[in-house]
Amino acid sequence: MEYVKGPDFPVGGIVYGQTDLIHAYSTGRGGVVTRGEAEIIEQKNGTFNIIITSIPYRVNKATLIESIANLVQEKKLEGVKALRDESTKDIRIVIELKNGIVPQKVLNYIYKHTQLEQSFNFNIVALVDGVPQTLSLKSLISEFILHREEVVRRRTEFDLRKAKDREHILLGLKKALDHIDRVIAVIRASKDTTVAKANLMKEFKFSELQAIAILEMKLQKLAGLERKNIELELAEKQALIKELEALLASPKKLMKVISDELKEVKERYADDRRTKIVKGGVKAINEEDLIPEKESVLVFTKGGYVKRTDPGEYRTQKRGGVGVIDIEPKEEDFVTMLISANTHSDLLFFTNKGKAYQIKMYDLPEGK
Incomplete structure (x- = not known):
């Protein structure tokens, strides 16, 4: 790896895992994780834009943009205000985010569910004396x-x-x-x-x-x-x-001709490396990283029902009222407790036998 750092793709991108590269180059088979490059830029109004500046090798830009748009349309990817392609000679895909959205979580979701991150497999096969061999x-x-x-x-x-x-x-x-x-x-x-x-x-x-x-x-x-x-x-x-x-x-003179011709090719066609090589592996994306942080209300009723809801799904009672309008427990059931917490908050439930159970707020199904 002192001389050959790793593959250099024409579209740039990032290759993760030097250990995987060494294995692939040593055996002729293997795979590495590749990612497109993206930067997060804060705007004057406090919102963020995600700018994708490169994509993995063999990924079609139009297909990638379409897959991101589909995630937004299907409401699987939240917080995206606008998506546009500003590419000219270089790749530039702009994702505008809504106010209050954590950009890294959106980017993590895109990496996990689109071709902005994918594996590149090595299968180094060549004809040796007319016979295909893995080298x-x-x-x-x-x-x-x-x-x-x-x-x-x-x-x-x-x-x-x-x-x-x-x-x-x-x-x-x-x-x-x-x-x-x-x-x-x-x-x-x-x-x-x-x-x-x-x-x-x-x-x-x-x-x-x-x-x-x-x-x-x-x-x-x-x-x-x-x-x-x-x-x-x-x-x-x-x-x-x-x-x-x-x-x-003279074999020595023959090798010098080969060397000189390779140097000539290098001088004529070589350019700066486009693909970055990261020694460590790509950081695993947890499911929690993909769930947006937002306020939720947890409702407990006398009948033992528990429901998580968005604060925007209900309205405060008009003047003189008590509680909320849109929470409608079953007949002869009534609300006994309301808890407001973040979707990433840990909840502890204690039983009458002294046992405690922990659960994430987002693990409770959200209702209306």
Whole structure:
């Protein structure tokens, strides 16, 4: 992990769990948790906005926005005032919250119930000698280097063949220049190209390729060949041949070519890392974190009924009245106690046998 920190996705995001990454890279299989990035910004009026600035790899932005909107519409995600997409070149999804809403709880709910958080699975498979194999990161890099070595070697062998072929032609042209008058005379004296080729090969010991190259030139061009240019190109080709042969003979030089070409690719295409790697695992989201904190009223009746209700669901009696209007116990039953508490409050119930039971306020079903 000193050199390869982890995957770098084009959409950015956060990858959690270095231990999981090490396992995946060591075995070729595994998975990590990925999250989109989001920031919470307080507004001048005291409300908060959640700004999503990146999404996990392979998550469709439109689908993510639609899933958040559905949660709001189904009243599963409370406290959202507005949802809009302000993305241009970069991702920017704005979630406006209502007054009094805890933004981190809303964000936690979105992480848990949408693709803003999801797992990314590793399955590193490559063809090794034509056979699919699961590879560790180290093995994958080794196989890649072997592949690059083969590519560079075959490319060098091809370039060497081309250079030697051209050297052979240039040697023929140089020899023709040494006997240019006689060469032209032989060509003119021949009745056709086939005879001229045979005569050149016989008299000057040209190879067939050299003879063909000479005959493909017009006599005027052949006579106008400049010895200096031929000798200069010949020297260049011979130097190249020497260099290519030395490269093929030296594994160290071959590896340097591979290294230099990789550095060139890096200089041309590398950019800043987009995906952040977090060593620790993602913090588990408790169900309690997903339940909004709000005031509730707990109603007890003489008949043993218990009901939790929203304070906004009932109204205080008009002047001169006592209690509340909207609490309607059954006939011959009446309210004996009202308790106002937060939905995250702990409630203790004591039995007539001296036992105590603890329950969260939100565990009691809410009624009207």
